[in-house]
Amino acid sequence: MNRRAVLLTGVASLLLAGCVSSAPAVDTSGNALPQVYKIDARTAEEIPFRLLDSVNSLRAAKGVGPVSFNAALNAACLTHSRDMAVQNRPWHFGSDGSSPLVRVQRVNYTGTFLGEVISETFQTELETLSAWMEDVDTRNIILDPRARELGFAWYQEPSGKIWWTMLTGG
Secondary structure (H helix, E strand, O other): OHHHHHHHHHHHHHHHHHHOOOOOOEOOOOOEOOOOOOOOHHHHHHHHHHHHHHHHHHHHHOOOOOOEEOHHHHHHHHHHHHHHHHHOOOOOOOOOOOOHHHHHHHOOOOOOEEEEEEEEEOOOHHHHHHHHHHOHHHHHHHOOOOOOEEEEEEEEOOOOOEEEEEEEEO
């Protein structure tokens, strides 16, 4: 009888332990710390298309035509995302002083450069797009009716920090 009680108590403890949820990590002020969005190979293949579909949905909702990926703009975005990580700061100039216009010229983009949006975050591409849409300047770049082409890329550091870059062209 004692043996059954011990077994039942052990099983009950295990079941209850499975029901306990862990609270999110917080900083010293009690604010939730960012959750790391680790990008694996499978997710990396899906990210560009989720973003493109979302951008085109936002554009359609505003009565603006869709954009499609441009390989040259994607290459310029990837270069800049990596460069921002090296510089450890999100800004529109490369470590060599290059502007977004110079970077799209370097990849032989033949269209008209329209704008660049960037971000340094631990958030997903869709959370980042949402943040971009909250700011009037970046929203105007994303919804620019002249845009027909899009470049998009990121670089993720081992810590999980992600450097996102988007370029638009017409």
